[in-house]
Amino acid sequence: MTMSKPYVVGIDIGGTNTVFGIVDARGTIIASGSIKTQKYNQVEDYVTDLYTELSRLLEQENATDKIMGIGVGAPNGNYFNGTIEFAPNLPWKGVIPLAQMLSDRFGIPVSLTNDANAAAIGEMTYGAARGLKDFIMITLGTGVGSGIVINGQLVYGHDGFAGELGHVIIRRTNGRLCGCGRTGCLEAYTSATGVARTAREFLEIRKDDSLLRQIPIQDITSKDVYDAAVKGDKLASEIFDYTGTILGEAFADFVAFSSPKAIILFGGLAKSGDLIMKPICESMERNMLAIYKGKVKVMLSELKESDAAVLGASALGWEAK
Known part of the structure; x- marks a missing residue:
C-alpha cells in the first residue's frame, strides 16, 4: 500500500439504492453519496450517473488522483469475472460486466464480489473479525x-x-x-x-x-x-x-x-x-x-449498519488489480 494513494472507494449496490464512499486505511469514510439503483433500466445510464456523482465527490475531497482501487459489493456479484449475474432484485438482467465498465470509466482497478462476501471482508479488515x-x-x-x-x-x-x-x-x-x-x-x-x-x-x-x-x-x-x-x-x-x-x-x-x-x-x-x-x-x-x-x-x-456495506466493498479496493 503506497501512501501516495491513501484512499479506496467502496460501492454497495442494493436493489433500491447504490451507496458509495471514499475510505482511508483506518476504515474511516471520508465522504459518501448515493444514487437510486431502481431508476435505471439501462446499466450504461447507471454507470454514467455513478461516474458523474462519484467524480464530483472525489473532486470535492481533492482525492481524484489518490484512489488506490475501487471495491464493489453487489447481489450475485462474481469475484472471478467482475460480473453481476442474473440478480433477481436489480433492474438489469443477465450477465453485467460491471467491474470492467467501471474501470474503463475511471481508469482505476476495480474488484467486485457479492454483498455478503463484502460484509465479511469489511468485518475482517475493520470490524469484529480482525x-x-x-x-x-x-x-x-x-x-x-x-x-x-x-x-x-x-x-x-x-x-x-x-x-x-x-x-x-x-x-x-x-x-x-x-x-x-x-x-x-x-x-x-x-x-x-x-x-x-x-x-x-x-x-x-x-x-x-x-x-x-x-x-x-x-x-x-x-x-x-x-x-x-x-x-x-x-x-x-x-x-x-x-x-x-x-x-x-x-x-x-x-x-x-x-x-x-x-x-x-x-x-x-x-x-x-x-x-x-x-x-x-x-x-x-x-x-x-x-x-x-x-x-x-x-x-x-462491529460495523455501523449504514457504513458496513461501503466499508466491506472498500476493503476489496486495496487489493484490486
Whole structure:
C-alpha cells in the first residue's frame, strides 16, 4: 500500500439504492453519496450517473488522483469475472460486466464480489473479525447472505458463487416457497421477510391476544414484531424463539462444515439483541456435534449498519488489480 494513494472507494449496490464512499486505511469514510439503483433500466445510464456523482465527490475531497482501487459489493456479484449475474432484485438482467465498465470509466482497478462476501471482508479488515482466520458472516436482511472465511481466505468456490448458506434447505417437508424458487430454504424463515411470514402464520393459526393483531396482517414487518416483543408481547417473543431456534439448528450444521471460531451476525434482525441471540445460542449448542460444543462464539458485527456495506466493498479496493 503506497501512501501516495491513501484512499479506496467502496460501492454497495442494493436493489433500491447504490451507496458509495471514499475510505482511508483506518476504515474511516471520508465522504459518501448515493444514487437510486431502481431508476435505471439501462446499466450504461447507471454507470454514467455513478461516474458523474462519484467524480464530483472525489473532486470535492481533492482525492481524484489518490484512489488506490475501487471495491464493489453487489447481489450475485462474481469475484472471478467482475460480473453481476442474473440478480433477481436489480433492474438489469443477465450477465453485467460491471467491474470492467467501471474501470474503463475511471481508469482505476476495480474488484467486485457479492454483498455478503463484502460484509465479511469489511468485518475482517475493520470490524469484529480482525485477527480471526476462521469465521462465518451471516447477513440477516431482506434475504440471508453469508461470507465464509477459512484460514484467512474468503471461500469463493470454483465459479465465484460459494457460500449461499441462506439457501441451505432446513425444512424438507412442507417447506415455505423461497424467492429463489425452491422450498424450505433458511432465508424463507430467518430473513426479515421470513420473520414477517412467521408472524402472519402464527396470527392465523392461533387465538391468543397480541399487539400484532392491531396491524393489518399483510402489513406486518419484522420491525413490528420486534417492537411488540420489547413491550413484552408473548406471541412476538415466540416468533423470535422460533426464528432463533431455526438459525441455531442451521449454525450447528455450518460449524460441522468449517469449524469457525465465530459466527458474526449482521443486519437489521441481528439488532434484536437477546430476543434472537438467546434462542440461537441455545439451539446451536443443543444441536452441535460434541467435538464443537462450547467452542464457537456467536457475535454481532462491529460495523455501523449504514457504513458496513461501503466499508466491506472498500476493503476489496486495496487489493484490486
